[in-house]
Amino acid sequence: MIEARDLTKRYGPTVAVDALSFDVRPGSVTGFLGPNGSGKSTTMRLILGLDRPDAGQVRVAGRGYRELRWPLREVGALLEARAFHPGRSARGHLAALAASNAIPRTRVDEVLDMVGLAGAARRRAGKFSLGMAQRLGVATALLGDPAVLLLDEPVNGLDPEGVRWIRNLLKSLAAQGRTVFVSSHLISEMALTAERLVVIGRGRLLADTTVAELSAGAASLEDAFFELTSGAVEYRPTQGRMS
Amino acid sequence: MTTTATASARARRGRYGLAQVTLMEWLKLRSLRSTWWTLAITVAGTISIGIAVGLNTRNASGDLTNNALAGVVPGLLLAGALGVLTMTSEYTSGMIRATLAAIPRRPVVLAAKAAVLGAVTLAVGEAASFVSFFAGGATLRRGITAPALSQPGVLRAVLLAGTGFCLIGLLGLGLGAIIRHSAAAIAVLVGGVYVLAQFIGAVWRGAAAYMPILIVANSLSTTKPEPCQGGAAQCPHFLSAWAGLGVLCAYAAVALAVGAWLLARRDA
Numbered sequence: 001m002i003e004a005r006d007l008t009k010r011y012g013p014t015v016a017v018d019a020l021s022f023d024v025r026p027g028s029v030t031g032f033l034g035p036n037g038s039g040k041s042t043t044m045r046l047i048l049g050l051d052r053p054d055a056g057q058v059r060v061a062g063r064g065y066r067e068l069r070w071p072l073r074e075v076g077a078l079l080e081a082r083a084f085h086p087g088r089s090a091r092g093h094l095a096a097l098a099a100s101n102a103i104p105r106t107r108v109d110e111v112l113d114m115v116g117l118a119g120a121a122r123r124r125a126g127k128f129s130l131g132m133a134q135r136l137g138v139a140t141a142l143l144g145d146p147a148v149l150l151l152d153e154p155v156n157g158l159d160p161e162g163v164r165w166i167r168n169l170l171k172s173l174a175a176q177g178r179t180v181f182v183s184s185h186l187i188s189e190m191a192l193t194a195e196r197l198v199v200i201g202r203g204r205l206l207a208d209t210t211v212a213e214l215s216a217g218a219a220s221l222e223d224a225f226f227e228l229t230s231g232a233v234e235y236r237p238t239q240g241r242m243s
Numbered sequence: 244m245t246t247t248a249t250a251s252a253r254a255r256r257g258r259y260g261l262a263q264v265t266l267m268e269w270l271k272l273r274s275l276r277s278t279w280w281t282l283a284i285t286v287a288g289t290i291s292i293g294i295a296v297g298l299n300t301r302n303a304s305g306d307l308t309n310n311a312l313a314g315v316v317p318g319l320l321l322a323g324a325l326g327v328l329t330m331t332s333e334y335t336s337g338m339i340r341a342t343l344a345a346i347p348r349r350p351v352v353l354a355a356k357a358a359v360l361g362a363v364t365l366a367v368g369e370a371a372s373f374v375s376f377f378a379g380g381a382t383l384r385r386g387i388t389a390p391a392l393s394q395p396g397v398l399r400a401v402l403l404a405g406t407g408f409c410l411i412g413l414l415g416l417g418l419g420a421i422i423r424h425s426a427a428a429i430a431v432l433v434g435g436v437y438v439l440a441q442f443i444g445a446v447w448r449g450a451a452a453y454m455p456i457l458i459v460a461n462s463l464s465t466t467k468p469e470p471c472q473g474g475a476a477q478c479p480h481f482l483s484a485w486a487g488l489g490v491l492c493a494y495a496a497v498a499l500a501v502g503a504w505l506l507a508r509r510d511a
Contacts, residue, residue, distance in 0.1 A: 049347045050340055051510040066347040069258040077344050083337040085275065092274035100267035100345045101259055140341060 001026060001179055002047060002148065006056035009042055009203075016042040018203035019056065024181045024196075026147070029174045031194030031211070032183035035229055039203035040183040041079070044152050047181075048077055060148055072101040076141035078151040081133045083140070086126025090117055090136050093125060094143060103144050111139040116165075130157030138166070148179040155189055167193045191221045199225065201232020264346050264355035272329065272359055281325045282363070285408070286371040289318035293375030297382035307390045308400045311379025312464040315404045316456055318371060322364045322408040323432045326415025329360050330502075331425040343511045350503040353420055357499055360416055361409050368408025376401045396466035396484075403484055404464035410491045411436070411455065417498025420506050452481050453490055462487025 002024040009017040017039045024030045034040050045051040047058050049065035057064065061074045068074050084093045094108040112118045115135040120128070125136060134157055141149055151170070155163045170193055174180045184190050190197065190211070197214055199207040206228045207214060211221060218224035272278050292314025300310055330353075333339040346352050380389030392398045415432050422428035436455050444451030451457055461481040482490060 045340075045510070048340075048344045050343055052508075068347065071259075071347055072345050075344075079340050079344075080337050083341045085271075085332060085336045085338050087275045087277060088271070089274065092270065096267045096270040096274065097341060097345050099270055100263050100342075102257075102263050 001062070002058065002060050002150075002181060004043070004047070004056070004058040007043065007046055007053050007058055008055040009039075009046060009051060010054050016203050017046065017053075020200065020203065020205055021056075022198045022205060022208045024179055024198070026179040027174060027177050028195040029170050029180045029182060029193055030196040030198060031190035032181060032198050032200075033185070033187065033190055033225060034183075034200040034206075035232070036185060038200050038229075038232070040185075040200065041152055042203075043200070044077070044079060044150055044183060047150060048075070048079070050079075070101045070144070072097065072103065072144035072146065074144070074146050075148045075150065076144060076146040077149070078134075078137040078141045078154055080152065081130055081137055081157060084125050084133075084136060087124055089122050090125050090128075090139070091121040093136065094139060097140060098143055101144055107143060107145070111142045114142060115139040131159060131162050134158055134162070138169070146178070149173060149181065151180075151182045153183055153185070155184065155186065163189065187222045187225050191215070199228055201229045204232070206232060259346060259351075261351060261355060261358070264351050265358050267342075267345070268352075268355040268359040272363065277328075278325065278363075281321050282367050285318045285321040285325075286367060286374070288321070289314035289371040290375045290378055292317060293379035294382050297379035298384070300383055300387060303387040306465055306467060307380070307383070307387070308376065308397050309460075309465045311376045311390070312372060312400065312404045313379075314375055315372060315407055315464055316460050318368075319407055319411040319456070319459060320433065320437065322368065322412040323415035323436065324429055325364065326360055326412040326417075327419040327428040327432055328425060329356055329416055330419030331423060331428050334423045335425055339511055349506045353416075353499065353503045353506055357413055357416055360412050364412035365406065365409035368412075369402070369405035371408065372401050372405035390466070394466070399484055400464050400466050403488055404459065406488065407459040407463055407491070410488075410495045411459075413495035414455070414498050417495060417500075417502040420502025421498065452487075455491060455494055458482060458487040458491050463491070 005021050007017050007020040008015070020043060032040055032043070042051065046053050047060060047065065061068070065071065065075070090112060091108060094111065095105065098105060098108055109118070112121050115138050117132065117135050117139060120132060125133070128136065134154060138154065141151065154166050158166060167189070170180050170182060182193065194211055196210050197207065198205070214224045215221040218227060293311045296310045296313040300307065333342060342352060343349060383389050390397050392401065414436070418432050419428045422431060440454035440456055444454045444457050462484050465484070
């Protein structure tokens with residue numbers, strides 16, 4: 001469960017996230033959609049306590065992120081493809097993070113297997129292709145076997161096989177009762193992966209709905225999305241709000 | 244799934260603390276080849292200079308211990324750079340986001356880094372210092388007696404020269420946390436600690452005693468105070484070994500405290 005309430009973040013004069021409130025519930029994949037620069041990544045960083053909100057709050061698993069006792073075992077995150085030191089091996093990277101949250105060492109090889117990196121575990125991660133780097137990011141997110149997963153653009157750089165793999169992985173994680181929150185600007189991909197959608201534009205909530213509900217009023221989910229976000233582009237951000 | 248059961252059982256009790264985070268930082272430092280190269284070059288460079296000075300010593304009346312430790316000051320530079328990179332390489336690569344998502348109480352991260360880096364640079368610094376001392380003594384020409392650890396002030400000088408690596412390393416770590424960019428932080432470390440401090444020391448004699456490198460060279464690694472020719476007005480009055488150690492500790496502590504404060508306040 002992720003609960004955002006009036007979340008606001010400014011960078012100088014720019015309001016990146018503007019009084020954003022939404023819930024992400026367990027048991028289904030929730031897509032986080034918005035045009036580039038709409039505040040998706042900032043929201044993800046606010047959820048993880050990496051950036052401090054100027055107003056509002058966000059709770060994960062019932063607490064503020066900074067109050068979590070073993071963060072990696074409660075929340076797993078993929079924020080950027082290459083959030084690792086290029087000189088370290090995939091196994092070295094995961095082993096260090098596992099140690100920080102007292103996660104058993106055997107879990108490192110388990111997640112490397114799950115993402116298909118067992119054969120490359122000892123190679124320097126800096127030499128990885130973008131697809132392999134994404135897989136290492138997914139392994140990092142799964143490391144603590146968390147109930148809440150946040151993934152920022154996880155299919156970037158993946159080949160069609162990788163895209164399908166992520167889609168099925170996310171669905172199966174949600175089916176296990178986990179909270180899965182995935183940002184993307186690929187509407188077609190979200191139509192296939194997500195059940196629920198949180199749509200933002202210019203940092204504001206445009207819709208908190210289901211894929212079925214949103215696409216019902218339009219020819220396709222894509223059309224519905226453009227209709228919704230055109231409001232944001234024309235500085236009428238609240239116009240498309242539906243909830 | 245057994246791991247799920249164990250993990251959730253463990254998640255119910257306890258919380259991450261310095262022990263877990265220190266282990267993470269040790270695994271991080273250990274798993275980079277650059278760490279070992281930097282440390283190896285630090286030790287080799289320090290010892291080589293000690294040997295070179297030993298071979299070229301003609302004046303038996305000088306502070307032979309200080310001569311043998313002549314490689315410490317250049318060697319410190321690498322320890323300081325390692326300290327800087329321990330922090331800034333995480334920002335360069337984006338690893339910092341993974342680290343802080345794992346450990347949201349950020350000062351714990353810097354404390355763990357300081358513990359690991361401090362222990363490693365202390366061990367390596369003492370090794371470099373003692374080997375330099377013996378190697379520098381062994382290469383003295385015939386007729387010049389090598390200093391012995393049992394002589395007054397010698398053991399202290401060799402030991403404290405080794406601590407210099409640790410303290411400059413920690414100063415580098417603190418600067419890395421404050422500045423966050425590798426090149427800029429190394430520039431501040433080298434420019435500030437080596438160049439600017441030497442300049443200030445040369446221009447303003449009174450301040451010279453407090454400049455980090457001059458503390459290492461003239462307070463920590465000497466057995467006796469520098470003889471002053473021409474009266475106190477022209478000579479820097481260097482700190483005693485222990486006072487010098489205290490001032491150097493204070494520099495490292497201030498840099499780390501400011502670094503921890505900024506780390507906790509700034510967006511990652």
